[in-house]
Amino acid sequence: MIRLLLNSKHKLLIIDTLFSGQTFTWKYFSDSTDFSARIIDNNPVFVSSLSDTEIEVVCEDSRIAGMLPQEFFRDYFSMDLDGRAAFPENFRLKYPDLWNTLEGYFPVRVLKQDPFETMVTFMCAQGIGMRIIRNQVSMLAEHYGTRFDVTFRDIPVTLHNFPSPQALASADAVKLSRCTNNNRIRARNIISASKAVCEGKIDFGSLRDKSLPLEQVRRKLCELDGIGYKIADCIALFGLGRFDAFPxxxxVKQFMSQWFGSSTASLPLTPANYLKIVAGAHQILVPELAGYAGHILFHCWRKEVKKLRSY
DNA sequence: CCCCAGGCTTTTC
DNA sequence: GAAAAGCATGGG
Incomplete structure (x- = not known):
């Protein structure tokens, strides 16, 4: 058992962007008895916060994804990155009111999560609400993932890891569709995408190469059925650590129109308009961290403007 | 029955 | 080529 303390110079707000269900959603821990858990690289991981700037991580193995836990989790939680760095100097002058509203959202982290899991979960996120997406991902884990029964602080906890590419590649489309909101097309796309990963047609290791232009990463991912610009950019941002990707x-379309007066963002989201909005965002935000900024803006928009209760 | 939800694919001009 | 329509499903 390994216990780590991770501290940051700035406040932290950790939200699971992969919709992994209530039982293993990262939360903003209000008190020290509260914790969250999930499986990372076949490793039960427990997280709780000790203060606004310090979190405790407990895991079993001395290595996670080939890295020392200390290194892995600092990277996983982007501990050394300040959300403010994603906004250029003149941003607070140009958008003073928005800057004030954003204050509570700079601590939001972009987690560097598993690319396969990221791909499948965002394939489940087409044109449906957060609640249903979470249900799908939870069901995928429960039906196709491995079960872990563990205890933490004497509390029994049951977890499921996210299914492997092999597990989903060999699934039956009709059965799998129970976990994809009864959408068989989506189930079929997930199976074929999983096969592409198994066969090495999609190699996340090579797509991780930072010298690879984002357009090339996007093009490769868009070869898969069911993946367009938006999902490709989500995989790049949340799964490949490409913080320049702006899904x-x-x-996002709504706040680009409302907050930044993007006329393109009020038009239908065609592929051409999509690219124009991305280009506009790179003008307003720090380009190499545009997606990171977008994530902060996204959560602020949903909570402060749309008044949605959950993240 | 309407509209909306962390879109993508096919058809049509 | 790019714009418009079609698709799929559950929830409010």
């Missing part, structure tokens, strides 16, 4: 979904 434009219905919410």
């Amino acid at each position: 434009v979904d219905t919410h």
Whole structure:
């Protein structure tokens, strides 16, 4: 058992962007008895916060994804990155009101999560609400993942890891569709994408190469059925650590129009308009961290403007 | 029955 | 080529 303390110079707010269900959603821990858990690289991981700037991580193995836990989790939680760094100097002068509203959202982390898990979960996120997406991902884990029964602080906890590419590649489309909101097309796309990963047609290791232009990463991922610009950019941002990737979904489209006066963002989200909105975002934000900024703006928009209760 | 939800694919001009 | 329509499903 390994216990780590990770501290940051700035406040932390950790939200699971992969919709991994209530039982293993990272939360903003209000008190020290509260904790969250999930499986990372076949390793039960427990997280709790000790203060606004310090979190405790407990895991079993001395290595996670080939790295020392200390290194892995600092990277996983982007501990050394300040959300403010994603906004250029003149941003607070140009958008003073928005800057004030954003204050509570700079601590939001972009987690560097598993690319396969990221791919499948965002394939489950087409044109449906957060609640249903979470249900799908939880069901995928429960039906196709491995079960872990563990205890933490004397509390029994049951967890499921996210299914492997092999597990989903060999799934039956009709059965799998129970876990994809009864959408068989989505189930079929997930199976074929999983096969592509198994066969090495999609190699996340090589897509991780930072010298690879984002357009090339996007093009490769878009070869898969069911993946367009938005999902490709989500995989790049959340799964490949490409913080320059700026996924434009219905919410991002809305705040790009409302907050930044993007005329393109008020038009239908065609591929051409998508690229224009991304280009606009790179003008307003720090380009190499545009996606990171987008994530902060996204959560602020949903909570402060749309008044949605959950993250 | 309407609209919306962390879009993508096919058809049509 | 790019714009418009079609698709799929559950929830409010």
